[in-house]
Amino acid sequence: MTVSKSAVLYRDLALEVLPLVGAEGNHIILKNDQKIYLTPRGGAAVSCIGWGNKRVAQAIMDQILEAPYCATIFYTTKVQKRLYRSLVDSTKGHMARAYIVNSGNGSCSKACQTSYHGTTLGALAVRGHEYRRAEFEPFLMKNVSRMSLCFEYHGKKPDESGDSYVARLIKELEDEFQRFGPERVYVFIAEPMVGAYRGIFKAVQAGCQRYSTLLILDEVICGIGRTGTLYAWEQEDIVPDIQTIGKALGGGAFAHGHTYQGHPAACAAALEVQQIIQKEKLLDNIRDL
Numbered sequence: 001m002t003v004s005k006s007a008v009l010y011r012d013l014a015l016e017v018l019p020l021v022g023a024e025g026n027h028i029i030l031k032n033d034q035k036i037y038l039t040p041r042g043g044a045a046v047s048c049i050g051w052g053n054k055r056v057a058q059a060i061m062d063q064i065l066e067a068p069y070c071a072t073i074f075y076t077t078k079v080q081k082r083l084y085r086s087l088v089d090s091t092k093g094h095m096a097r098a099y100i101v102n103s104g105n106g107s108c109s110k111a112c113q114t115s116y117h118g119t120t121l122g123a124l125a126v127r128g129h130e131y132r133r134a135e136f137e138p139f140l141m142k143n144v145s146r147m148s149l150c151f152e153y154h155g156k157k158p159d160e161s162g163d164s165y166v167a168r169l170i171k172e173l174e175d176e177f178q179r180f181g182p183e184r185v186y187v188f189i190a191e192p193m194v195g196a197y198r199g200i201f202k203a204v205q206a207g208c209q210r211y212s213t214l215l216i217l218d219e220v221i222c223g224i225g226r227t228g229t230l231y232a233w234e235q236e237d238i239v240p241d242i243q244t245i246g247k248a249l250g251g252g253a254f255a256h257g258h259t260y261q262g263h264p265a266a267c268a269a270a271l272e273v274q275q276i277i278q279k280e281k282l283l284d285n286i287r288d289l
């Protein structure tokens, strides 16, 4: 394999990635031999309304012409207020405020084995993928522990009922609270969609409430309608204290750094995408399918 002469520092130094020249609907278009790839996964599970939506592009352009940047430490914008209000309202009164950063990494900083929350030192410290953590292990917070993955297919013993499987995991969680000292457990973070068994999250929430531990659900990948309700926790009959959302929020239209948090163009993209999801009744479609 030839080492790339490109000025781009790619994610893998040994790999040359393919040049993408366009994207529309459910296809991306590559330059090399003009191949068109179908992208059913929406890239890295990012696109939710298809690539190249003209309404979203126009909303970004209009916003850039109106107010292209906002230093959110001093100011706010109309679009920021509208998007945050629509996000808060979308939780049907369960949540009070929204905070937009630049990425899922930024929003996630205690977790289940094999969960993924990002690659910053905070997100790496809480996540379970050992191979992804290995190189950074000396720098990671040590005051973190992980619960067994709740995944009936792999985790439930043959002679165990579903209820006794959940009871075993809940005992493990309770033992871990006691080992740490419940007053020292500040946060429990989990992805709601990792093969979880119905009922586990209700028990987790009860444990968190007993010890005043914040429950954070990372819905960066499963939120915004992907499970047929806007948020996956709605199907668990619980409400987290904080949720993180990401990929299908702006449908892949924008991502930026902290100086740019709450960026007006990102807000305009996210607001337009969320309006399209609502107006075109995409959640109904997901439930039908």
Ligand SMILES: Cc1ncc(COP(=O)(O)O)c(C=O)c1O
Residues within 6 Å of the ligand: 103, 104, 105, 106, 108, 116, 117, 118, 119, 191, 218, 219, 220, 221, 222, 246
């Ligand atoms: C559940 C979850 N949390 C956090 C992240 C990190 O998001 P980002 O890559 O936008 O920083 C991801 C990305 O795949 C994710 O799936």
